Amino acid sequence: GHKPFFNHESTTQQPMSNLSTINTFVFGKLVDDCEHTLKQGDKVVLSKFLVRKSASASKDGRHVLQLELSEETGTTVFVYAKSVKEPTAAHNVNLPIIERSKIRMHDYIYIPLNKVKEGITVNVYGVVKFFKPPYLSQGTDFSSTVTIVDPSNARLNCVLFSGNADLLPKIYKVGDVVRFHRIKIQEFNKELQAINAPGFSALTFDGTPGAPLKPRTTSKSYQFTSTDQRTVEELRRWASADPSIHKPTIRLSEVKPAEYFDLTCQLIAKAEVDRSAVLLKVWDGTQCPHPLWQVPVDASALEGDPGDIHRLRTLAVDVLVYDNHIGAANFLKVGMYLTIHNLHAKLMTPTSEKPSISLDPVPEMGFHLHGGTSYGRGITIMPADCSAVQQLKRSLESALSADQDSLGDLSLLDILNTSKRPSASEATSAARIERCQQESATVLTAHQHIKTTPIQEILDQSPPQKYHIRAKLVNYEPRALHQSVKLYCPKCCSLQEIPNDDDIDTVLQGLYSPGSTAVDPDIQSHDTAWYKTATWEAEGERQRQTTVHLVKTGEEQSVPEHSTILVEGMSLNDLYRLSERFGRVIPTSSRTKCLSLNDLSIPFLIEDRKWHYGCKNCSDPQPVNVLQSLSQSGTWESSAIAKVLGVQLLSYVFVMKFTFADGSGSLDAFLWNEAVS
DNA sequence: GTTTAGGATTCG
Numbered sequence: 001g002h003k004p005f006f007n008h009e010s011t012t013q014q015p016m017s018n019l020s021t022i023n024t025f026v027f028g029k030l031v032d033d034c035e036h037t038l039k040q041g042d043k044v045v046l047s048k049f050l051v052r053k054s055a056s057a058s059k060d061g062r063h064v065l066q067l068e069l070s071e072e073t074g075t076t077v078f079v080y081a082k083s084v085k086e087p088t089a090a091h092n093v094n095l096p097i098i099e100r101s102k103i104r105m106h107d108y109i110y111i112p113l114n115k116v117k118e119g120i121t122v123n124v125y126g127v128v129k130f131f132k133p134p135y136l137s138q139g140t141d142f143s144s145t146v147t148i149v150d151p152s153n154a155r156l157n158c159v160l161f162s163g164n165a166d167l168l169p170k171i172y173k174v175g176d177v178v179r180f181h182r183i184k185i186q187e188f189n190k191e192l193q194a195i196n197a198p199g200f201s202a203l204t205f206d207g208t209p210g211a212p213l214k215p216r217t218t219s220k221s222y223q224f225t226s227t228d229q230r231t232v233e234e235l236r237r238w239a240s241a242d243p244s245i246h247k248p249t250i251r252l253s254e255v256k257p258a259e260y261f262d263l264t265c266q267l268i269a270k271a272e273v274d275r276s277a278v279l280l281k282v283w284d285g286t287q288c289p290h291p292l293w294q295v296p297v298d299a300s301a302l303e304g305d306p307g308d309i310h311r312l313r314t315l316a317v318d319v320l321v322y323d324n325h326i327g328a329a330n331f332l333k334v335g336m337y338l339t340i341h342n343l344h345a346k347l348m349t350p351t352s353e354k355p356s357i358s359l360d361p362v363p364e365m366g367f368h369l370h371g372g373t374s375y376g377r378g379i380t381i382m383p384a385d386c387s388a389v390q391q392l393k394r395s396l397e398s399a400l401s402a403d404q405d406s407l408g409d410l411s412l413l414d415i416l417n418t419s420k421r422p423s424a425s426e427a428t429s430a431a432r433i434e435r436c437q438q439e440s441a442t443v444l445t446a447h448q449h450i451k452t453t454p455i456q457e458i459l460d461q462s463p464p465q466k467y468h469i470r471a472k473l474v475n476y477e478p479r480a481l482h483q484s485v486k487l488y489c490p491k492c493c494s495l496q497e498i499p500n501d502d503d504i505d506t507v508l509q510g511l512y513s514p515g516s517t518a519v520d521p522d523i524q525s526h527d528t529a530w531y532k533t534a535t536w537e538a539e540g541e542r543q544r545q546t547t548v549h550l551v552k553t554g555e556e557q558s559v560p561e562h563s564t565i566l567v568e569g570m571s572l573n574d575l576y577r578l579s580e581r582f583g584r585v586i587p588t589s590s591r592t593k594c595l596s597l598n599d600l601s602i603p604f605l606i607e608d609r610k611w612h613y614g615c616k617n618c619s620d621p622q623p624v625n626v627l628q629s630l631s632q633s634g635t636w637e638s639s640a641i642a643k644v645l646g647v648q649l650l651s652y653v654f655v656m657k658f659t660f661a662d663g664s665g666s667l668d669a670f671l672w673n674e675a676v677s
Numbered sequence: 678g679t680t681t682a683g684g685a686t687t688c689g
Contacts, residue, residue, distance in 0.1 A: 137680080
């Protein structure tokens with residue numbers, strides 16, 4: 001908890017005004033430091049504290065604000081050393097005479113791991129035997145699991161949580177030395193287990209004997225005595241003799257199939273593959289001896305310098321990062337140094353849908369960071385100054401100098417030389433926008449493993465075959481969706497446009513213009529055995545005779561919606577009106593001896609407002625009289641009508657044509673479906 | 678001072 005630490009009112013002789021007395025609270029680890037160092041009456045300078053409203057101002061009469069000191073905000077407490085002459089103005093932080101206090105050391109006691117007991121909170125040193133790098137738990141905090149060992153031959157599993165991942169130990173590899181303050185020992189599954197207690201803090205050291213004794217921590221103040229130095233160095237020496245702890249690092253050139261390993265590398269490029277996977281292109285300066293499996297992703301989807309990606313293509317490996325690791329992957333920036341923990345090197349036989357020409361497909365090596373946190377799977381961002389990255393950089397630099405010609409322009413060089421992350425220049429951000437606009441509208445998921453075939457290779461082979469292509473869309477038709485509906489003949493496979501109203505009207509007017517109407521008097525206005533006829537003059541127009549032949553049905557009370565009519569002399573508007581009223585409308589003409597169908601460039605049947613057309617190539621129109629057979633059977637299906645009339649029915653289809661090109665050739669692809677009627 | 682996770686491979 002927190003304790004009110006300073007209370008000037010009680011320490012000064014004369015009473016102070018409200019505004020000159022402020023409550024100051026000390027939190028966490030700083031409590032210990034201050035508790036043992038500061039005495040009443042000391043003069044201090046405080047930096048980087050939090051200012052909050054005082055909850056007690058109305059009661060204690062002090063300042064309405066309060067100061068909150070904690071390690072998390074980076075607070076530093078300066079105390080005037082005894083030797084320093086008292087400054088003229090205590091608040092003047094710029095005074096050069098202020099120096100960091102000699103804080104009296106707190107006597108921390110470190111318990112050997114074989115001496116920990118349930119229920120106590122202790123401080124320990126240990127060597128990391130196993131760890132899971134911090135990851136976001138299902139709860140609110142980051143979590144990290146660390147197993148430590150020490151020369152007492154005991155081991156301790158530590159389960160650590162923190163809302164701030166920086167407060168968890170910064171472990172890079174097994175063998176690192178850690179110091180934990182305030183871990184609580186408890187029992188779980190009949191074993192002792194440690195969990196971080198309030199005020200927990202951790203220091204982590206490189207496990208290499210003789211390496212600098214600089215601890216990894218974000219803490220601004222920590223106690224580290226010469227005793228601590230000896231302890232760390234002792235643990236380093238003790239662990240370095242243990243082969244189960246001291247494992248060699250594996251580089252891409254040494255990777256064996258089916259191996260799980262930790263890879264320290266630099267990120268070249270990144271792409272979201274689908275909802276469950278992110279692609280990382282990484283390199284460590286060495287060449288993997290196996291053919292590399294490559295995740296097919298659109299170049300436009302790759303975040304990273306296209307030039308670098310191209311130049312490093314032989315050294316870079318594709319790593320697929322799945323599921324829970326995607327969140328961590330999203331934080332990564334191109335140029336960063338990483339350790340990917342428990343990376344799976346897997347040999348994969350290339351899958352190809354095309355007929356195999358080569359006899360033995362060569363297995364390719366793919367790298368996967370599987371989902372979950374088993375075996376410490378995860379990604380750690382490595383600072384440029386740590387020894388693993390120093391070593392990595394030497395490897396990257398030697399790879400560059402080995403191939404100066406092809407790698408000389410590498411923009412990642414800037415990162416190597418300056419140790420800074422690349423800043424997005426105007427040029428690259430413009431390029432990014434351009435690429436962004438080229439992004440696929442649709443992404444097929446889970447097809448990463450499917451090989452694509454160059455278009456020319458498809459053109460050289462004989463159909464039918466199935467392929468996957470990756471190509472640029474050069475053109476597509478039609479541009480408006482409604483234009484994608486066409487008429488299709490299932491017999492001759494021809495496609496044609498749906499005649500528009502103007503065309504139909506023109507045909508109808510040509511058919512029934514006064515000069516051309518030589519209606520056969522024999523069949524005019526005669527009821528036949530199977531239809532009744534009515535003829536009249538069209539109103540208000542040029543002389544035009546219109547005729548309706550109503551097909552008789554068995555029932556006397558036939559409703560128009562279920563009736564079939566044969567019509568003559570109709571305009572386009574007439575056809576629309578009649579088709580709304582009657583179930584089936586069949587446009588005919590009686591210029592010849594018998595009632596016959598019209599030119600097939602207009603519909604031969606309008607059924608429930610659906611306009612049916614026939615194929616000019618494949619139809620052999622019969623006199624309309626043949627419909628009499630249907631009037632007897634009573635089946636007036638459009639297909640039955642078409643059949644007896646000798647008409648090859650055209651169907652409505654959705655068709656889009658795409659023209660693709662991939663540099664090797666170009667290909668038209670049709671997207672095709674039956675239209676819903 | 679709650680919960681989370683509590684070492685223990687893999688859908689891809």
